[in-house]
Amino acid sequence: MFLASTSEYVDRALRGFARDHRDIVTLHTGPTYVRARDPNPNRRVGLVSGGGSGHEPMHVGLVGPGMLDAAVPGKVFASPHNRQVYEASRATAGPDGVLHIVKNYTGDRINFGIAAERLTHDGVPVARVLVDDDVATESAAAATGRRGTGATIIVEKLLGAAADRGAGLADLAALGTEVVARSRSIAVASASHTSHVTGQPGFALAPDEIEYGVGIHGERARRTIPRPPLEELVDRMVGDVVSHLPSGDRALLLVNGLGGTTTIELYNVFGLAEEALDRHGIAVEGSLVGTWTPALDMKGFSITVTMLDAERDGWRTYWDAPAWTATLRK
Amino acid sequence: MLISLYLEAAEAAHANLTRYDQAAGDGDFGDNLRDGLRGAYSRIPFTSDLAAEVEAAATYFLDEVGGTSGPLLGLLLQRLAAGVTATPSDVDGGIVRGLSDGTAAIQRVGEAKVGDRTLVDCLAPTLDGLRAAPGPIDWTAAAAAALAHARATADLTPRMGRASYVGERALGTPDAGAMGVALLFWALALYRRPESRHQLTAPGEA
Numbered sequence: 001m002f003l004a005s006t007s008e009y010v011d012r013a014l015r016g017f018a019r020d021h022r023d024i025v026t027l028h029t030g031p032t033y034v035r036a037r038d039p040n041p042n043r044r045v046g047l048v049s050g051g052g053s054g055h056e057p058m059h060v061g062l063v064g065p066g067m068l069d070a071a072v073p074g075k076v077f078a079s080p081h082n083r084q085v086y087e088a089s090r091a092t093a094g095p096d097g098v099l100h101i102v103k104n105y106t107g108d109r110i111n112f113g114i115a116a117e118r119l120t121h122d123g124v125p126v127a128r129v130l131v132d133d134d135v136a137t138e139s140a141a142a143a144t145g146r147r148g149t150g151a152t153i154i155v156e157k158l159l160g161a162a163a164d165r166g167a168g169l170a171d172l173a174a175l176g177t178e179v180v181a182r183s184r185s186i187a188v189a190s191a192s193h194t195s196h197v198t199g200q201p202g203f204a205l206a207p208d209e210i211e212y213g214v215g216i217h218g219e220r221a222r223r224t225i226p227r228p229p230l231e232e233l234v235d236r237m238v239g240d241v242v243s244h245l246p247s248g249d250r251a252l253l254l255v256n257g258l259g260g261t262t263t264i265e266l267y268n269v270f271g272l273a274e275e276a277l278d279r280h281g282i283a284v285e286g287s288l289v290g291t292w293t294p295a296l297d298m299k300g301f302s303i304t305v306t307m308l309d310a311e312r313d314g315w316r317t318y319w320d321a322p323a324w325t326a327t328l329r330k
Numbered sequence: 331m332l333i334s335l336y337l338e339a340a341e342a343a344h345a346n347l348t349r350y351d352q353a354a355g356d357g358d359f360g361d362n363l364r365d366g367l368r369g370a371y372s373r374i375p376f377t378s379d380l381a382a383e384v385e386a387a388a389t390y391f392l393d394e395v396g397g398t399s400g401p402l403l404g405l406l407l408q409r410l411a412a413g414v415t416a417t418p419s420d421v422d423g424g425i426v427r428g429l430s431d432g433t434a435a436i437q438r439v440g441e442a443k444v445g446d447r448t449l450v451d452c453l454a455p456t457l458d459g460l461r462a463a464p465g466p467i468d469w470t471a472a473a474a475a476a477l478a479h480a481r482a483t484a485d486l487t488p489r490m491g492r493a494s495y496v497g498e499r500a501l502g503t504p505d506a507g508a509m510g511v512a513l514l515f516w517a518l519a520l521y522r523r524p525e526s527r528h529q530l531t532a533p534g535e536a
Contacts, residue, residue, distance in 0.1 A: 082401050083393045107398075113439035114401045118392065121408060 001194050001296070010053045010075055017060055021326040024064040031081065033088035034060045035070040043163045045172055046070065046092035049101040049156060050085060051108050052077040054196065054296045055216055057327040058152060066323025066330070067160035068101075076196045076296070077217045079107030085115035090124065096169045097125025101156055101176065103148025104132035127169050129176030131155055133185045133304065135244045136213025136221060147215050150256045150293045150304040151183035154319075157328065161318035179315070182307045184244045186213060186237045189258060189300030190227070193218045196296060216258070216295040234269055234303070238276035241305045248307035251277060252286040252319060256302045259294030266290065266301060273303050282307075286319040288328075333374060333387045335517035337367040339533035343513055346536060347506050354488065354500035358397060363510045366395035366403070380421070380521075385411035399449065399507045402440060406432035406453070406511075422467045425518065426460050433457060440490065447486035447500065449507035452479045456515060469519035470526045476515035477531055480508040509536055 003009040011032065018027035018034065025034050033050075049059045050072030059071035069092040074080040089098040098119065102112045112128065119126040133151035137144075159176050167175070189211045192202040195218070202218040205211065210233070211221035228236070255270040270289045277284055285308060293302070308315055323330045340347070340363045347360035370387035378386065384407050391404030406429065413428020414421060433453040442448040444455070456476040460467060483505040487498055513533055519526055 086392075109441075110398055110439055111401075114392065114405060117405050117435045117439060118408070121412070 001196055001199060003196065010073065013053075013056075014060065014073065017056075017326070024324065024326055025060070028088070028091070031084040031087055033070050033072045033084050033091075034063050035088065035092055036064050036068070038065065039069055039092065040065060040164050042166050043069070044094045044096040044166055045163055045169050046089065046094050046098040047101065047156070047159055047163055047172075048072065048085065048089050048092060048098055049152070050074070050080045050088075050112075051103050051105070052079060052217070055293050057291075058293045059156070061327035062153070062156050062325050064323070064325035066164060066321060067156050067325050067328065074107075079105065079111045082111045082114035082118070085112050086118045089115060089119055089126065090122070093119075093124050097127070099159070099163075099169060099172050099176070100126065100128045101152065101159065102128055102130050103152055104130055104145055105148065106144065125169050127173035129155060129159070129173055129180065131180050133180065133183045134213075134215065135184050135186050135240055137215070138244065149187065149216050150185045150254050150302045151180060151306065153256075153288065153292045153328075154183055154252055154254060154304065154306050155179050157323065158315055158318040160323060161321035164321065179306060182246060182248075182312075183304060184241045185254075185302050185304040186240050187215070187256075187258065187300060187302035188212050188233065188237065189214045189221070189298050191260065191299035193259060193296040193298035211300070214258070214295070214298070214300060216293055218295050218298065230268060231272055234272040235276045237303050238273055238280070238305070241303060242277070242280050242282070245305060245307045248309040249281055250283045250285045250308045252288075252306040252308065252315075253277065253284045254287070254292065254302075254304040254306075255289045256293050256304065257291035258298040258300040258302065259291060260297040260299035261291070261301050263290070269301055269303070277305070285316055292327075331374070331378075331383055332380060332517055332521045333367060333371055333383050335520050336514055337364070337371050339513040339516050339536075340364040340367050340510070342532065342534040343509070343536045346534075347509060350503050350509060351506035353503040354496050355506060356397075359399060359506040359510060362395055362397050362400050363403075363513075366391050366400055369394060381411045381414040384414065398440070399510070402436050402449070403510070405435045405439065406514075408432070409435055422522065425522075426457065426467070429453065430457050430461070442490040445486060446490040447483050447488040447505050447508075448490055449505070449511045451483050451486065451505065452476055452508035452511040455479045456512075467522075469515075469522045470529050473512075473515045473519035473530050476512040477536060480504055480512035480536070483508045512536060 046069040054076040070088040072080040072084045131148035132146040134147040213221035351359035370390040388407035409432030410428035414424040417424040
């Protein structure tokens with residue numbers, strides 16, 4: 001990995017990021033969080049997300065007009081401290097409080113939860129949208145539930161647009177929860193990420209095998225399968241995702257690289273995924289293709305589908321609404 | 331001061347807390363509790379009343395103490411301070427209401443139920459007993475009950491928290507977090523009844 005030799009490479013990267021995008025964000029230290037330089041005055045609720053580092057551009061690259069008011073990064077693959085969440089929330093809360101967008105991992109739940117208790121104690125209204133979209137963990141260890149992965153990007157975009165229109169805390173929480181309920185993902189990998197600790201691959205995989213159902217922290221999937229042609233693989237993934245979604249005839253589609261996957265590969269996946277969805281009678285009405293939620297440099301990709309229908313045409317408006325962040329611009 | 335008594339207990343129990351956590355967790359609970367209370371003690375203004383000293387300790391545990399249990403103890407102390415502040419004329423009642431609110435907050439955040447083998451297994455039954463008992467609070471009995479509840483976690487198979495990764499191998503050793511909370515009741519007993527020291531089980535034996 002190309003990381004500075006001291007242990008503070010996350011802070012170093014954040015300083016670089018904030019300098020590079022100084023027109024959009026500011027970096028707060030002690031504790032660390034990134035916030036939007038020019039908050040939207042129409043917002044009544046601050047949007048705060050966060051989680052372990054190693055998934056960039058999530059979340060700091062999504063701070064700015066139309067999306068997040070603040071992002072709170074932890075160390076690589078580790079939850080942020082509650083104090084970071086608490087202070088970022090105090091700094092960005094609107095008159096109707098603050099909404100936490102939290103991926104479903106134990107550490108994130110606890111640390112955002114402690115921060116939420118502190119905010120409540122201070123009299124700041126707070127609510128949470130828990131993102132748990134990964135169908136590979138549908139039946140795994142019922143206590144922990146599905147992991148939160150790529151759908152987070154879609155949730156943050158739609159909620160950002162709704163917040164810009166002055167939506168209140170309860171409405172935003174309800175919208176976010178409904179978007180999560182209508183979003184599912186699956187990921188595959190053909191090679192491990194490089195461990196940021198050892199500098200070695202996290203696991204070994206033969207050239208004719210893939211991991212089906214990986215997460216975003218370098219963990220193996222529950223299944224290793226013989227590697228099918230990409231057409232078959234994408235068809236199976238889309239089928240898996242759609243089978244876990246409510247019915248609908250239109251959708252948002254996110255094709256996400258896991259860090260070591262090239263753009264030409266991702267657009268191959270996107271083209272095939274759109275065709276596969278078409279065979280299910282689902283038209284893609286909005287899309288995003290790129291490296292949005294990686295697991296460091298893992299070679300793989302994920303497919304996220306958010307199901308729309310006639311009653312949810314408003315979500316398309318939210319999807320198309322303006323945003324100006326370091327990495328997502330509309 | 332309550333926090334100096336709690337620190338005294340954590341110093342005396344440090345070796346045992348470390349041993350309990352090594353059996354079931356990562357072994358840092360004794361350090362986190364002792365170092366957290368040392369740090370908190372150093373932050374407390376000299377003239378503080380009970381609510382102010384506990385509030386200062388709460389902020390230190392929430393902001394500075396490592397692990398998950400450190401900030402969770404911070405929530406407990408924050409609600410304890412609020413409980414004491416809410417009813418200046420009824421300190422004992424404020425303590426019980428504050429600790430009850432704090433236990434509820436810990437359970438909301440950590441999602442642990444009674445029986446999961448966490449610090450809730452000391453807090454919840456000890457507070458249930460205090461709320462159920464008629465008349466003035468018997469803090470000496472409360473400290474003994476808290477110690478007994480903490481010791482009883484040795485018979486619980488972990489389902490949440492630090493020990494859930496080792497499963498049944500934790501059996502036979504009490505939960506370090508539960509024992510750490512029992513020490514708070516030792517400190518409360520001594521704070522409210524300074525003459526009761528010789529009636530209490532010494533924290534070094536916890």
